[in-house]
Amino acid sequence: MRFDEATLFVFVLAAFLGFELIRHVSPLLHTPLMSLTNAISAIAVVGAILILGEKDAPALSRVLGFVAVTASTINLVSGFLITDRMLKMFKKREPEKP
Amino acid sequence: MTENAVQLIYIVAAAAFILSLKWMSAPATARRGVLTGELGMLLAIVGTLLRHEVVGYQGILIAFCLGSAIGVPLAYLMPMTAVPQRTALSHAFGALAAALIGTAEYYKHTPHGLVMVALATEVLLGFLTFTGSLMAFGKLQELLPGRPITYRGQNPVNLTILGLAALAGVLLAIHPEQTWVFPIFMALALVFGVLLILPIGGADMPTVIALLNSYAGLSAAAMGFALDNKLLIIAGALDGSSGFILSIVMCRAMNRSFTNVLFGAFGQVQASAAHAAERPVRTATAEDAASILESARLVIVAPGYGMAVAQAQHKLRELYDLLSRRGVDVRFAIHPVAGRMPGHMNVLLAEADIPYDKLYEMEDINSEFAQADVALVVGANDVTNPAARNDRDSPIYGMPILDVDKARTVMVIKRSLSPGFAGIDNDLYYMENTLMLFGDAKSFLGGIVKELGAAVRV
Numbered sequence: 390m391r392f393d394e395a396t397l398f399v400f401v402l403a404a405f406l407g408f409e410l411i412r413h414v415s416p417l418l419h420t421p422l423m424s425l426t427n428a429i430s431a432i433a434v435v436g437a438i439l440i441l442g443e444k445d446a447p448a449l450s451r452v453l454g455f456v457a458v459t460a461s462t463i464n465l466v467s468g469f470l471i472t473d474r475m476l477k478m479f480k481k482r483e484p485e486k487p
Numbered sequence: 488m489t490e491n492a493v494q495l496i497y498i499v500a501a502a503a504f505i506l507s508l509k510w511m512s513a514p515a516t517a518r519r520g521v522l523t524g525e526l527g528m529l530l531a532i533v534g535t536l537l538r539h540e541v542v543g544y545q546g547i548l549i550a551f552c553l554g555s556a557i558g559v560p561l562a563y564l565m566p567m568t569a570v571p572q573r574t575a576l577s578h579a580f581g582a583l584a585a586a587l588i589g590t591a592e593y594y595k596h597t598p599h600g601l602v603m604v605a606l607a608t609e610v611l612l613g614f615l616t617f618t619g620s621l622m623a624f625g626k627l628q629e630l631l632p633g634r635p636i637t638y639r640g641q642n643p644v645n646l647t648i649l650g651l652a653a654l655a656g657v658l659l660a661i662h663p664e665q666t667w668v669f670p671i672f673m674a675l676a677l678v679f680g681v682l683l684i685l686p687i688g689g690a691d692m693p694t695v696i697a698l699l700n701s702y703a704g705l706s707a708a709a710m711g712f713a714l715d716n717k718l719l720i721i722a723g724a725l726d727g728s729s730g731f732i733l734s735i736v737m738c739r740a741m742n743r744s745f746t747n748v749l750f751g752a753f754g755q756v757q758a759s760a761a762h763a764a765e766r767p768v769r770t771a772t773a774e775d776a777a778s779i780l781e782s783a784r785l786v787i788v789a790p791g792y793g794m795a796v797a798q799a800q801h802k803l804r805e806l807y808d809l810l811s812r813r814g815v816d817v818r819f820a821i822h823p824v825a826g827r828m829p830g831h832m833n834v835l836l837a838e839a840d841i842p843y844d845k846l847y848e849m850e851d852i853n854s855e856f857a858q859a860d861v862a863l864v865v866g867a868n869d870v871t872n873p874a875a876r877n878d879r880d881s882p883i884y885g886m887p888i889l890d891v892d893k894a895r896t897v898m899v900i901k902r903s904l905s906p907g908f909a910g911i912d913n914d915l916y917y918m919e920n921t922l923m924l925f926g927d928a929k930s931f932l933g934g935i936v937k938e939l940g941a942a943v944r945v
Binding site for chain 1: 719
């Protein structure tokens with residue numbers, strides 16, 4: 390494996406993009422935002438799958454990979470679901486009842 | 488061929504994550520944002536499963552099922568008041584995954600050079616965030632004392648552990664084949680996570696949770712470097728910068744610096760400071776409060792963590808309904824650090840069906856207090872203390888506060904006169920225009936609602 394400096398560019402640009410995007414999120418939604426980014430950071434599941442599913446993976450990789458896939462699946466499932474559950478509760482004023 | 492397709496899928500997934508965060512900026516588009524994020528995640532997983540080096544599907548499938556079986560109830564059964572705990576717990580899971588992947592990668596390939604640096608960063612951040620988040624969870628769930636735990640020489644000890652961990656990391660980066668260093672490195676990171684959170688008290692939790700969020704994201708990004716996977720880098724960087732911004736927002740809202748939050752142990756230091764002599768306060772009953780609220784034109788409610796503890800948000804909604812029906816303008820003033828995580832109060836009030844256009848940020852509402860007939864403080868303390876504005880000697884001097892004291896009448900629902908998290912007496916309680924409503928927030932609000940309801944029927 391080699392270290393590709395292009396990845397560093399990707400990181401820096403993504404971080405700046407992140408700053409710009411998050412700056413515009415209303416403080417009203419900071420809690421759902423955090424659970425959403427939590428779910429997104431469960432992208433670690435990609436790495437976990439690669440470790441667990443590799444051909445002839447040694448026992449240690451299998452065990453650690455299995456725990457990692459499980460932990461990130463918990464995160465992505467519960468993260469997306471609870472974010473949506475929270476957002477459903479944010480309602481504007483209902484029209485005045487007569 | 489497949490590899491190109493996979494990269495293409497990854498690019499679409501990364502774009503989906505970016506759009507997801509973009510749409511998260513406003514309530515109207517936020518749910519679309521979640522859907523897009525889910526789509527991105529689905530693509531990322533499918534793309535990864537397509538890669539030809541992935542062959543062991545059985546274990547992956549079992550882990551997916553197991554994770555979903557735990558994740559679904561976690562999302563639907565958690566009460567909204569427990570959202571800070573859930574968030575801390577998911578930071579722990581995410582960080583654990585990153586750390587374990589790094590560990591597996593190390594023992595399998597023993598990478599060299601900059602890849603090893605990335606891997607060491609991933610493992611360090613992963614393990615310290617894992618134990619740190621578990622500690623935060625324990626404190627929020629009240630399995631551990633919520634007060635800061637401090638001892639003499641705490642900061643030197645913490646810094647030494649961190650220094651040793653960094654040293655072990657550097658050693659590994661230079662000599663990756665020295666496998667005996669790795670367990671020591673892991674242990675130091677795990678211990679540092681615990682020590683880092685020990686001195687953190689409840690009111691600092693919003694900052695710390697945001698910071699742990701940032702670390703979890705950064706460790707995923709570091710994993711991207713170690714595995715040479717750009718999708719991981721992008722998603723991790725987005726998460727890392729999000730957590731970072733939130734923790735800056737929280738720090739600003741307390742007029743404190745990162746170092747001060749992490750190494751300051753706020754509550755402990757000031758516990759002995761400012762212990763005012765007994766001063767008279769004016770109290771009122773639910774009946775008095777009801778009649779004052781009834782004749783008001785503008786009422787601004789300032790909720791705090793106490794409201795969450797007492798589960799008073801639904802009673803507050805009833806009060807809001809009754810008053811709105813009589814033409815009273817009721818608004819809610821949300822301090823950025825009210826509660827135990829960023830945006831905590833908004834979620835609880837939204838859960839109670841209070842329309843979100845009635846929730847105002849501190850900067851937007853502070854000028855309105857002067858016109859308000861009543862400011863009703865429910866379970867908030869330090870964020871309403873005028874000493875932050877007036878008293879140069881106060882430990883919270885300079886912290887932005889809700890200017891509730893400028894309202895014509897201030898009503899404070901509180902169990903007793905005990906000082907808040909910062910251990911400082913609140914001058915607000917002794918002002919002439921302040922009425923103290925002693926009691927549990929939920930039952931006191933219930934009392935007011937009853938009085939108002941009775942008046943309707945007559």
